Structures are given as structure tokens and as C-alpha cells.
Amino acid sequence: MGSPRWKRLCLLLLIGLAFSIIFYGHYYATDSARSPRTASRLLQVETLELVQAEILQDIRNSNFSAKSIRKWGIATEEPSKGDGSSLLKGKPSLCPQSLKTKVKTDSAFGKQFDFSIPTLIWKRLFTRETWNRLNERNVPYGWRGLPYEVIASAVQLLNDSTNSGLVSQTGSPDGCIRCAVVGNGGILNGSHQGKEIDAHDYVFRLNGAVIKGFEKDVGTKTSFYGFTVNTMKNSLLAYAEYDFTQVPQAKDIRYIFIPSDIRDYLMLKSAILGMPVPEGHDKGDNPQKYFGPEASAGKFRLLHPEFVHYLKERFLKSEIINTEFGKLYMPSTGALMLLTALHACDKVSAYGFITENYKMFSDHYYEREKKPLVFYANHDMLLEANLWRSLHQGGIMKLYQR
Numbered sequence: 001m002g003s004p005r006w007k008r009l010c011l012l013l014l015i016g017l018a019f020s021i022i023f024y025g026h027y028y029a030t031d032s033a034r035s036p037r038t039a040s041r042l043l044q045v046e047t048l049e050l051v052q053a054e055i056l057q058d059i060r061n062s063n064f065s066a067k068s069i070r071k072w073g074i075a076t077e078e079p080s081k082g083d084g085s086s087l088l089k090g091k092p093s094l095c096p097q098s099l100k101t102k103v104k105t106d107s108a109f110g111k112q113f114d115f116s117i118p119t120l121i122w123k124r125l126f127t128r129e130t131w132n133r134l135n136e137r138n139v140p141y142g143w144r145g146l147p148y149e150v151i152a153s154a155v156q157l158l159n160d161s162t163n164s165g166l167v168s169q170t171g172s173p174d175g176c177i178r179c180a181v182v183g184n185g186g187i188l189n190g191s192h193q194g195k196e197i198d199a200h201d202y203v204f205r206l207n208g209a210v211i212k213g214f215e216k217d218v219g220t221k222t223s224f225y226g227f228t229v230n231t232m233k234n235s236l237l238a239y240a241e242y243d244f245t246q247v248p249q250a251k252d253i254r255y256i257f258i259p260s261d262i263r264d265y266l267m268l269k270s271a272i273l274g275m276p277v278p279e280g281h282d283k284g285d286n287p288q289k290y291f292g293p294e295a296s297a298g299k300f301r302l303l304h305p306e307f308v309h310y311l312k313e314r315f316l317k318s319e320i321i322n323t324e325f326g327k328l329y330m331p332s333t334g335a336l337m338l339l340t341a342l343h344a345c346d347k348v349s350a351y352g353f354i355t356e357n358y359k360m361f362s363d364h365y366y367e368r369e370k371k372p373l374v375f376y377a378n379h380d381m382l383l384e385a386n387l388w389r390s391l392h393q394g395g396i397m398k399l400y401q402r
């Protein structure tokens with residue numbers, strides 16, 4: 001945000017001091033740190049810096065070769081059904097002004113983006129090698145400490161080729177796939193961006209995505225809804241007073257699970273099977289309450305833990321990682337959705353994301369009285385703000401500002 005480095009460090013420190021209060025007092029705030037139980041477990045786990053550094057180097061060195069295909073766990077031995085190229089990201093786009101073209105000619109972003117990394121995990125990518133590799137990292141970057149049966153059964157239920165992708169050619173005259181990602185920032189209150197948002201081929205929403213009463217500002221179309229089970233359920237509690245009593249439901253909506261906890265795998269599995277959650281924190285919960293009556297694999301997507309790791313390492317490697325809150329840190333739900341869209345679409349517009357002048361706006365667009373944006377120690381909103389600003393300035397995406 002252009003503020004000097006020491007100011008950011010001070011802010012981090014303050015966040016740190018305030019954190020224990022926030023942590024126990026704000027248990028139902030959206031996107032807040034995971035539950036204290038998980039937190040203490042995470043804080044006890046020894047650091048994995050070396051392993052991560054090694055894997056990062058692997059990622060940097062990877063290219064489209066057979067070696068990298070194996071590395072990302074694409075099961076090459078299985079003959080591909082239909083269009084095999086859909087298994088690999090970075091297939092040539094028909095869109096002449098795709099952000100991929102722009103990225104490749106940008107000296108800085110050209111090195112950060114790797115369009116060959118699968119954004120989603122599904123049955124065909126679930127190999128023994130993938131299990132072994134991801135088993136060395138904690139959630140949301142891996143599966144360390146999670147039971148094989150739960151992970152394997154959840155991922156293997158995603159057996160439809162539609163589980164491997166998010167968008168497909170739309171038949172627009174210029175061949176470009178246009179995506180809008182709608183965050184929940186106060187900047188959208190009174191913005192009148194609804195029509196423009198709905199004009200995109202795909203609209204991503206997340207967490208407390210209130211639509212009713214705000215159609216003019218945020219539109220009505222929803223193609224994807226992104227969440228962790230924790231942030232979704234927290235949103236339903238925290239924003240019930242703003243009429244957020246249900247996550248968006250419709251026949252065409254696809255749900256993007258962010259694998260931040262065993263809860264996400266258990267809920268995903270139960271949602272596809274159309275059964276109540278059998279065990280754990282959400283035991284007895286009926287997934288249809290959240291996602292509607294249709295239970296089938298095609299309705300769901302699961303972010304690849306490897307992709308989440310890559311996003312953290314390449315785009316959002318926060319200084320928080322080196323503090324005592326390092327184990328709690330992860331990119332925000334909004335950041336994960338926006339970066340996912342940037343790896344899937346040709347053109348991306350971001351609405352309701354943090355801007356330089358965020359202090360002028362309320363935390364969320366649906367608050368009736370202005371509330372300041374809350375900074376939690378598990379996210380680095382200022383780092384995210386910087387990223388959005390530079391992606392906008394670099395012409396790679398459009399950030400809605402006012």
C-alpha cells in the first residue's frame with residue numbers, strides 16, 4: 001500500500017497482540033482463523049521450510065516436459081478419454097488478447113505465473129506419487145496427518161472429466177473467456193456494477209455473497225461459489241442479519257471447495273454421495289442444506305493443494321509466515337478465487353477486492369453502518385492489495401476502484 005516497510009511490520013505486531021482476543025472472541029467472523037483446536041494443533045507442527053523451499057525450486061524448474069507432467073501427478077499411463085489436452089492448463093487460447101499472452105511478455109509476472117499447473121485435483125490426478133508428495137505438507141498445501149481413506153475417497157469421487165476444469169469456450173466472437181470475481185468489499189455498496197458483472201461469461205462469488213437487495217451493485221449471476229466449510233458456515237452465522245441465510249443455489253452453479261481442513265474433504269464426499277457428514281466437526285450436517293438437492297460429482301470442484309501451495313509461494317508469500325502465526329497463515333478465500341480465475345480465464349475483472357483507498361469503505365457492501373475492514377493474523381490483506389494493484393497496473397486484470 002506504499003506505506004513504509006516498518007509500518008507494515010508494526011501493523012503485523014499489533015495484529016499479533018490483538019490476535020488472541022480476536023481469536024477467541026470472534027469465533028464466528030468469516031474467514032477468521034481456523035478453530036482454536038486446529039490452531040493449537042497447527043502451532044505444534046514443526047516447520048517445513050526446507051521441504052517447501054525444495055518444492056518451490058522444483059516448481060520453478062518445471063516446464064511442459066514429460067517430467068513435469070509426471071511431477072504434477074497426471075496419470076499418463078491411463079489412456080485419455082476425449083480431449084487429452086484438457087488435462088493440461090495452458091492449452092492455446094483462441095483469444096488474441098488473453099491475459100496469458102500479456103503475462104508471457106511481462107518480465108516480472110512472466111516468471112511468477114505457470115499456466116501448466118493444474119488448478120483442480122480430481123480422480124485422474126490422484127496417484128500414489130501425488131499422495132506421497134502432498135503427505136509432506138500441512139493443509140491447505142497438502143495432506144499431512146490426514147487419513148488416506150478420507151482423502152482418497154473424496155478425490156476419487158471426482159471422476160468426471162468436468163471435475164478437471166472450470167471454464168470452456170463460450171462462442172464469444174473474439175474467442176475470449178471473460179470472468180468476473182466478486183469479493184464482498186464495501187467498495188461495492190452503491191457501485192452500480194451489477195449489469196457489468198453479469199455481462200461476463202462466468203461470475204465467481206465467495207463466502208458471504210449477499211445478492212438480495214444488492215442486485216444493482218453486485219449482479220445476480222453466479223457460476224462458481226468458492227469457500228472452505230469453515231468460511232461458508234461462519235458466513236451463514238455472521239451475515240444472517242443481512243439475509244445471508246443460504247449460499248447461492250441454482251442448477252448451473254458449481255461449488256469450489258478450498259481444501260483447508262479435513263472438514264472440506266468430508267463435506268465434499270458427503271455432498272457427492274448425498275449423505276449426511278458421517279464424522280468430525282460437521283457430523284450429521286446435511287450437504288443439501290448448503291448446495292441444494294442435486295448430488296453429483298459434476299456439481300463440485302476441489303482446488304489442488306499443490307496449486308494453493310504454488311499460489312502462496314509465488315504470489316502471496318507473506319512475512320506472517322515467519323512469525324508465530326506462520327502456521328495459521330493462508331491466502332484469503334477471495335485471493336484464492338481471484339488467482340484461480342487468473343489461471344483459468346482469458347480476461348478477469350475483480351470487484352469488491354481491497355484497494356489502496358480501502359479505508360473509505362466499509363468491511364462489506366451490505367453493512368448498513370460503516371465498519372472498518374478487519375485484519376486477521378491468518379491473512380495478509382495489504383500484501384493482497386499490492387498484488388491486485390500491480391496486476392491491474394500491468395494490464396493483466398481489471399481491478400474495480402473508485
Ligand SMILES: *[C@@H]1O[C@H](CO)[C@@H](O)[C@H](O)[C@H]1NC(C)=O
Nearest residue numbers: 060061062063064065066067
Ligand atoms: C524443458 O524440458 C526439456 C525436456 O526435458 C528440456 O530439454 C528443457 O531444457 C527444459 N526447459 C527448461 C526451461 O527447463
Ligand SMILES: *[C@@H]1O[C@H](CO)[C@@H](O)[C@H](O)[C@H]1NC(C)=O
Nearest residue numbers: 156157158159160161162297
Ligand atoms: C463415477 O463414479 C460413479 C460412482 O462410483 C459411477 O456411477 C460413474 O459412472 C462414474 N463416472 C465416470 C465418468 O466414470
Ligand SMILES: *[C@@H]1O[C@H](CO)[C@@H](O)[C@H](O)[C@H]1NC(C)=O
Nearest residue numbers: 189190362367368369370371
Ligand atoms: C450503503 O449504501 C446505502 C445506500 O446508499 C446507505 O444507506 C448505507 O449507509 C451504505 N452502507 C455503508 C456501510 O456505507
